[in-house]
Amino acid sequence: MRYAIEELHFSVNNIVIFAWSIGGYAACWAAVHYQDIRGLILDAVFDDVLPLAQQQMPSFASKFVEKIIRYYLDLNNIQLLKLYNGPFYLIRRTYDEIMNFIPGKLETNRANEILFFILPYRYPFIYNNDEIFTLLKQYISAKKIQKKTLFDKYCSDIEDLQKQIDQYRLENPIGSYPCKFGENFSFDQRQRFAIYFVNQYLIDFDSQHCTSLPQDYFCLPNRCNVHNVSTGLFPYLENVSYREYNYAKDHYTPWHSSSLAENRFEKICREDPFGLILQTSWRIIRTYPDGFRQDSSNHNAVYAWNYGIQMAALNFQNEDDIMPLSYGKFLDNGGCGYILKPNYLINAYKTRYSPLDSQLNLDFPQVLTLTIISAQFLSRSNSTIFDIPDPYVLVSIHGLPCDHQTRKTKVIQNNGLDPIWNEKISFRIKYPKMALVYFSVYDYDAFTSDDKLAHFCLPLTMMQTGYRHIHLRTKNNDSTHSTIFVHVDIENDDENIFSTRL
Known part of the structure; x- marks a missing residue:
């Protein structure tokens, strides 16, 4: 949380915490201490670690295990969730071999216990007698067909139930729990909401404990039961499977988005690049790093931007060369995160734009000439903190493949304070509106990597x-306090450049 707030500059109310398995305790603890988060998602999370531990240990050690757990490892998620007043939901894995005390028996899943405690705690006037609590247990433990039958019986008019919640929220904003919702309800009304609230807090996923969670399960917890916030303030896109262009234009709309893992994205770029570019001209496509990147490395976002991809998700915790490109890309337009595509990408159907066709002339080529004069106050690297840097400057152009170029200066020995180069380098750039200029200062090392x-x-x-x-x-x-002093010359600059400037 501190990293997201202080380093990534996220607002607390824009953060959603996701946790899996034993990580649920840390997530619940964070939610208690950051009550204004957007929501909390708990996947395959237990209610309390004690019952799980006692099940695995001999019965004669039960008291000893209890003392050890309570003293050293008291991971009691229920107690923390009672202190959290924000929205959350549980993802219950129906074939979970760890959270189900008896394999295949959904009624023994430990996530059930969370609902048995939290729902009556949050809505004491709904779950106020043994009959309704029995109905709650019956519904939570039911298989799909039985569950649907119960839901259809008690919640046939979902809109009416939601209207009652909305009306109560307007008149009595819920700031903390327990709340008085349902105080004057009849027994039949309480039964209806006893079932309805379960669907607000629980999502079933037919899988075992360690199965990867599909992206469709990553959605915002329902806020309708928590704060006085209109659901109309949360517009969203409907994510759909990526299909070829002819299918998409007939079945998808501008609010249909698609997400592509990098391998799938690269395959589409090989097989149908123009169809992909056309789809990015009227709906949002997102790419994200493949799961094999266990070191949290990043795919090259420039490659995605070249094909018109609007959202190239990256691992922000990684300090590789891709992150600076992302920061640089979105410096324009005041750093607001939104930049307009060049016209030849927006109107790709007319321009027949292709990032791999270097023969197309869709932009005004420019010549960038840089004179790298000097640098000031260069810091030492962590690995050479007791050594004076031997700096050189590397300048690279990142954009379309035809524009990718790299130049570097000579090495200045033992001078990180004020090295002087006075070297001139030039780049001819065919697509300047897609080009990023990347300045890097390196410390030369003859024996290891710079x-x-x-x-x-x-x-x-x-x-x-x-x-x-x-x-x-x-x-x-x-x-930092470090700078490079340069002279910049761009041919045809005033005539051809229309974007915001520093």
């Missing part, structure tokens, strides 16, 4: 001509 000291990346369309100081950043994008 250490990156600092960097800065920005769109070519934001560069101004003349003498400029490039303010460098660290690997995690923090600002």
Whole structure:
């Protein structure tokens, strides 16, 4: 949470905490201490670690196990959830070999115990007698067909139930629990809501404990039972499977989005690149790193942007060379996170744009000439903290494949304070509106790989001509006192560049 707030600059009310298995305790603890989070998702989470531990140990050690657990490992999620007043939901894995005390018996799943405690705690006037509590247990333990029958019997008019919740919320905003919802309800009304609330807090997933969770299960917890917030304030896109262009144009709308793992994305780029580009001109496509990246490394987001992908998800915790490109890409337009595509991408159907066709002339080519004059106050790398840097500057262009180029200066020995190069480098860039200019300062090492000291990346369309100081950043994008002093010249600059400038 501290990393998300302080380093990634997320607002607390824009954070959703997801936890799986034993991680549920840490997530519940964080939710208690950050009550304003957007929501909490608990996947395959137990109610209390004690029953699970006692099941695995000999019966004669039961008292000893209880003392050890309560003293050293008291992971009691129910007690924490009682202190959390925000929205959450449980993902219950129906074939969970760990959370089900008896394999295949859904009624023995430990997630049930969370609902048995939390629902009556939050809504004491709904679950106020043994008959309704028996109905609650019956519904939670029922198999799919029985569950549907019960739901159809008690919740045939969902809209009416939701209207009653909305009306209560308007008149009595729920700031904390327990709440008085249902105080004057009849027995029949309480039965209806006893079933309805279960569906607000529980989602079943037919899988075992360690099966990967499909992306469809990652959604915001329902806020209708918590705060006085209109659900109309939360517009969303409906995620659908990616299909070829002819199918998509007949069956999908602009609010249908699709998510592609990087391997699938690359396969589509090989087999039907133009169909993908056309779809990005009227609906949102998202890419994300494949699951095999267990080191949290990133795929090259530039490759996705070249095909018009609007959302290239990245592992922000990684300090690789891809993250600076992402920060640089979205510096434009005030850093608000939204930038307009070039016209040849927006109107790809007319322009027949292809990132791999270097013969197309859809932009105004420009020549970027940089004179790398000097640097100031270069910091030492963590691995050479007692050594004076031997710096050199590497400048690379990232955009369409035809524009990818790299130049570097000579090495200055033993001078991190004010090294001077006075070297001129030039780049001819065919698609300047897609180009990123990436400055990196390295510490040369003759025996091991060179250490990156600092960097800065920005769109070519934001560069101004003349003498400029490039303010460098660290690997995690923090600002530094280090700068590069350069002279910038861009041919045909005033005529061809229309974007916001620094």
